[in-house]
Amino acid sequence: MGPSDWIFGRFLEWSMSSRTISRQRPPALKDARGKVLEIGFGTGLNLPCYPTAVTQLVVVDPEDLMPKRVAARISAAPFPVTRVTLSAERLPLEDDAFDCVVSTFTLCTIPDASAALHEVRRVLKRDGRFLFLEHGLSEEPSVAKWQRRLNPIQRRIGRGCTLDRRIDSLISDAGLQITRLDRFLIPGMPRTHATMYRGIAAARK
Numbered sequence: 001m002g003p004s005d006w007i008f009g010r011f012l013e014w015s016m017s018s019r020t021i022s023r024q025r026p027p028a029l030k031d032a033r034g035k036v037l038e039i040g041f042g043t044g045l046n047l048p049c050y051p052t053a054v055t056q057l058v059v060v061d062p063e064d065l066m067p068k069r070v071a072a073r074i075s076a077a078p079f080p081v082t083r084v085t086l087s088a089e090r091l092p093l094e095d096d097a098f099d100c101v102v103s104t105f106t107l108c109t110i111p112d113a114s115a116a117l118h119e120v121r122r123v124l125k126r127d128g129r130f131l132f133l134e135h136g137l138s139e140e141p142s143v144a145k146w147q148r149r150l151n152p153i154q155r156r157i158g159r160g161c162t163l164d165r166r167i168d169s170l171i172s173d174a175g176l177q178i179t180r181l182d183r184f185l186i187p188g189m190p191r192t193h194a195t196m197y198r199g200i201a202a203a204r205k
């Protein structure tokens with residue numbers, strides 16, 4: 001791990017554990033159950049927010065940031081956690097293997113989010129559900145214009161994080177059926193970064 005990974009790990013942990021962002025996690029994860037896959041695990045900030053109905057968790061992320069802190073979080077989890085360092089676009093996992101797949105603040109960053117979402121659908125059981133909490137494209141044209149302007153700097157600071165992805169379309173285009181979608185702004189953040197898509201999508205195979 002180089003110095004830039006060290007700095008980015010701490011930056012990610014600090015920014016993603018703010019009170020305003022932390023508050024968004026439990027409502028997004030409350031319906032998780034059974035065997036769960038989380039894509040874009042980051043520093044493991046979702047771990048304490050999973051409900052007791054979760055029995056097993058597999059997590060993937062191509063980066064191995066803050067390994068000691070992440071290992072401590074994993075060993076404190078009340079269910080077995082398997083962490084694999086890989087990208088979500090090609091998952092070496094069987095079809096129909098998971099009751100739930102979770103993604104929080106990650107579809108903005110995965111280079112080929114569409115490929116990852118096709119993988120999400122493939123690994124979900126027939127009645128499985130995809131739980132998502134993501135920031136993305138604003139419906140307000142003036143905000144969307146700023147999102148496009150800020151993208152180059154955001155991608156540099158956030159290692160690929162893109163502000164203007166249309167999250168609901170990406171999910172539907174991958175064959176997942178959105179059964180619940182909440183659109184809202186995270187209070188206290190600029191609208192370019194605070195425009196949220198939270199919901200549930202069914203695999204419906």
Ligand SMILES: C[S@@+](CC[C@H](N)C(=O)[O-])C[C@H]1O[C@@H](n2cnc3c(N)ncnc32)[C@H](O)[C@@H]1O
Pocket residue numbers: 012016039040041042043044045046060061062063086087088089103104105106109110111112
């Ligand atoms: C903004 S962080 C969010 C981390 C975590 N999900 C959270 O809610 O705190 C985005 C995460 O996506 C991960 N990521 C980037 N490219 C990815 C890919 N191709 N597949 C899976 N995760 C990826 C990054 O390494 C990073 O951990």
